[in-house]
Amino acid sequence: MSPTARSSGKPKPAAKPATKATAPAARAGAKPKLAIFGAASCGGCDIAIVNIHEHILEVAAAFEIVLWPTIMDGKYSEIEAMEDGEITVTLVSGSMRTDETVHLARLLRRKSKLMVAFGSCASEGCIPGLANLSSRKQILDTAFSTTSTDNPEGIRPVWEYQAPEGVLHLPEFEPILRTLDQVVDVDYTIPGCPPESKQIWAALQAVVAALDGTGPLPPKGAVLGAGESTVCDECARKRDVKKIDHFVRIQQVASFDPEICLLEQGLPCNGPATRDGCGALCPSVAAPCIGCYGAAEGVVDYGARLMSAYASVIVATKPDEIDKVLDGIADPAGQFYRFSLAASLLRSSRTAWKSDGEQ
């Protein structure tokens, strides 16, 4: 059960009191403190927050923004000097890729009452989580030996380098990429790559309402700024029209029927396993859902759910027929775990897992 910021006709579940996080008592005259921090990320989450446009002024009015390094001034040393729990809400975008990001996530957790995994990287690893199919050595070797790299001596970045003038340090690239909740305790998740700006605003409004006592504090573990169903439920395309006996690749089909479900036209679409909340943007422009809003409510493993959804539209019954249909999926690992590998039951390949310690 999770309350949603989406206005739908569905009855809202009664909010349970949070097990750990409780609405902080507002000190007279003091605004609650907000921190926004990006770990290993593309910056798209920050842009999505900025794209709430004029509402950003309301956020600034409701909170004292104590940290948002990508956008505004903020003194990091002041965070270290704060009392534990002094920050009311911290939004973390980006994944845990280096020892520095892990250190900062832990520090912010200590200082914050509520910790929010903001966007796909923080909540499930996102596309960069596909790095967990390779070892750290393979990733570094590839990046520093590409076809245009001039590197006859096979130089690799090192965490500690003795330059002629002194020692230079780099954060350590960790063996596998982790999600925020694999590093610290997380109270809420706002999914999406990036979260849609109107959903961000809705989620922030819900938090503000909880803080000023006009709304319930969402229960710990809640997913905010999204629905409780799947992208298919908000997609305008018609379903259950037909079954398929093969998959197609998007570049092989000049145009798709604009009314019919893309999956039922043979295009591997991730809608059935993906949480609703975006408004089915991609299928509305004849592109498949790629799954950026993460696992639908109650789904333990995203890929497993998607596989069963595909199985339900396939007409093949004999094993060799089924194999033939599945051969139409060019990249099963990417198709089923494109955004969620780092958060899946597997988390990483054996190669990556075993590479701990080697550089």
Add this chain to the structure above:
Amino acid sequence: MERITIDPVTRLEGHGKIEIFLDPDGEVANAYFQIPELRGFERFCVGRPVEEMPTLTNRICGVCPEAHHMAAAKAGDAVYHVEPPRTGRLLRELLYSAFYFTDHTTHFYALGGPDFIVGPDAPAAERNILGVVGKVGMEIGGKVIEARKNGHNVIEMIGGRKIHPATAVPGGMTHGITEEQRVEIERIGRWAVEFAQFSLGIFDKIVLGNDAYKEMVLSDAYTHKTYYMGLVDPNNKVNFYDGQVSIMSPEGERVGKYAPAEYRDWIAEHVEPWTYLKFPFLKKIGWKGFVDGVDSGVYCATPLSRLNTADGMATPLAQEAYERFYDTLAPATPGATGKRLVHHRLATHWARLVELLYAAERMVELATDPEITSTNIRTVPTDKPTEGVGTVEAPRGTLTHHYWTDERGVLTAVNLIVGTTNNYAPMAMSIKKAAQSLIHKGTVVHQGLLNRVEMAFRLYDPCFGCATHSLPGEMPLQVAIRNSDGDVIEVLSQNC
């Protein structure tokens, strides 16, 4: 050896970090500009289907996903040896022009421009969009928000989403636009042309009308004579979406033009063990270290570089602005041959506005093309996929994606040379030069150093979202001055 660390918010990963070492006389011995993050796209994209690359590589950078989306789609076209139908190509370029308009607007008003509009000597706390509003008037804040909204609306109409678009695929686009949308895009385009002219007017009045600012633009501290790179059309006019890559020498001679697929004959990437980012350089000249001049392979790929590598702009109003730019900063001298170049790096802000006007005019041209609403937007490939290169001019530099696939179109190798990366060496050099001009005999001009280093960054519009996550131009800086034992003796900070 004494050491000065400029660490954007201590321990905050991803922002870039500067280490300046002083020699025994207290002069700058060396400066290191480190990028402390890597994600590994070139590795983990292997095994993915080529048609997914436009959406996967969007996630390299949330500030400029449109650039990766287009480069990836063009590389996909090349892998399958197909050309999109004319309308497919026009739609991609229209989306891309709207993106340029939005991105350049954000940079000029919110990130780079405040240094000029509010003034380089104004307190750091005022050198932001609010300071711009204070100086130019309330209406400008509303206009900037409107410009960004308008731009993102066009991106969403064509790309399906405001951030990380979804519609470009090998062979064209998944979706076209309706006549109703076309009308709206044309309206926004015409509004954008006026907005760009208005912006050039502000630059004229506030920067060119102020002798002190003009002197700073022309000062040696912000001058570098490097090679320049940029995409040009068949008439050698600046182009963002397609064309050949033009290379101009520091002396104004066009060294060559190459088709994107030949990039490896021209560019190589140098590796240093103290950073996660590589340093591209001109292969034919060679890597000679972090130095200027005609013998050094260091090049620059920015709005200034694009104007320097081209012979002009392809739209009339932008061409007028281009001529005024060169007549003001590099007046013609009788008998001189070769292209007139501007080496003053701070002039990059002005060059960006010339491009803003071109992007807006191009939006109108594309939105009024009779074929823009055609439904013929896809070419279905019939050839076996092999290998392909896709290049666009990203706002922060020439962007190249190179893919190799198996016979199913699944990637077997990926090479990426990303926009901002082109300028990594020039940025490192600008930082060193700023430090050298402000640190003598161990004496640091405190606020001056921070301002100058920050301004040296901002003119490049560095987008380490491509390598990290900091928004272009916003650089919280902290300088720790250490004695020869490595103990911190003084800390200065700005924006942090």
